[in-house]
Amino acid sequence: MGLLDLLRKLKKNDKEAKILVLGLDNAGKTTLLKYLSSEAPSTVEEPTKGFNVKTVVKDGFKLNVWDIGGQSAIRNYWENYYDRTDGLVFVVDSSDDYRLDETTSVFKILLSEEKLKNVPILVFANKQDKNDALQPNEIMEKMELSNISDRKWSINACVATTGNGVVEGMKWLVETVSKNQSEGK
Numbered sequence: 001m002g003l004l005d006l007l008r009k010l011k012k013n014d015k016e017a018k019i020l021v022l023g024l025d026n027a028g029k030t031t032l033l034k035y036l037s038s039e040a041p042s043t044v045e046e047p048t049k050g051f052n053v054k055t056v057v058k059d060g061f062k063l064n065v066w067d068i069g070g071q072s073a074i075r076n077y078w079e080n081y082y083d084r085t086d087g088l089v090f091v092v093d094s095s096d097d098y099r100l101d102e103t104t105s106v107f108k109i110l111l112s113e114e115k116l117k118n119v120p121i122l123v124f125a126n127k128q129d130k131n132d133a134l135q136p137n138e139i140m141e142k143m144e145l146s147n148i149s150d151r152k153w154s155i156n157a158c159v160a161t162t163g164n165g166v167v168e169g170m171k172w173l174v175e176t177v178s179k180n181q182s183e184g185k
Contacts, residue, residue, distance in 0.1 A: 016062035017177045018084055022110065023091035024103055025070040028126040031160040032091060033067040036170070063174070075106065082115035087177045089122045089169075091160075092139055095130035104143045111148065120176040121148075122169050123155040129162070152176050 021029045034040065037054040056063040066081055068074065088110070092103055107123075110116060123145065125136040136155045140146065145155060154172045158165030 015178065015181055016064060017086040017174070017181070019063060019065045019087045019089060019173070019177075020081055020085050021065060021067040021089045021091060022078060023070050024093065024096075024099060024106065026096075027070060027091040027093040027103075028124075028160040029067045029070065029091045032089070032124065032126070032158075032166065033065055035160055035163045035166055036063075036065060078110075079113065079115070082113060085116060085119050086181065087122065087173045088116060088119050089124060089173065091124045091126050092143075093127055094125045094133035094135075094139060094157075095127045097132070097134060100134075100139070100142050107143055111150075118151050118180075120152040120173060120180065121154075122173040123153065124158045124160070124166075124169055125155060126158050126160050128157045128165070129159045 021033060023029050033054055036056055053064065053066045056065060068078055068081055090107055090110070093099070096103075110121075123139070123143070125134070125139050127133055134142075136157045140155050145153060154169065154176075156165050156169035156172070158169060160166065
């Protein structure tokens with residue numbers, strides 16, 4: 001079952017989902033959003049200074065995707081977007097080992113947010129096309145993802161510029177969000 005099939009299935013229940021896309025600046029959040037909305041990702045020229053929102057509509061089902069800038073000065077405003085979040089996509093620049101400690105710190109803050117409690121998290125290990133990219137299992141270990149026990153999570157390798165791995169990750173997130181909505185979580 002592909003992503004479109006899942007969206008069709010959710011449409012039958014007239015559901016929609018709010019998805020936050022967060023991560024440090026230059027991780028590939030906007031490129032990911034452009035790929036999801038079928039726009040040319042090569043048009044991303046500078047870091048997002050505020051937010052981008054796209055509604056991805058497939059067969060009448062709405063996936064409201066919010067991409068919020070990841071610079072340290074903007075992260076203080078992330079909490080303004082947490083209400084009614086159904087899923088969180090956290091994008092990691094797999095080729096930026098230097099900033100992985102900062103990435104992990106920011107991620108752990110998100111895990112402690114009350115408004116994001118029980119929200120499923122998809123971690124995209126982006127930029128897998130780079131020679132120095134860490135593999136998802138290395139990122140999982142460094143970010144201590146296996147210690148997360150209060151929500152569902154997944155990590156997927158991807159290349160947002162080409163879409164490689166994006167559909168597989170989003171399929172997991174859509175299935176998980178759909179299940180949570182049907183269970184009233």
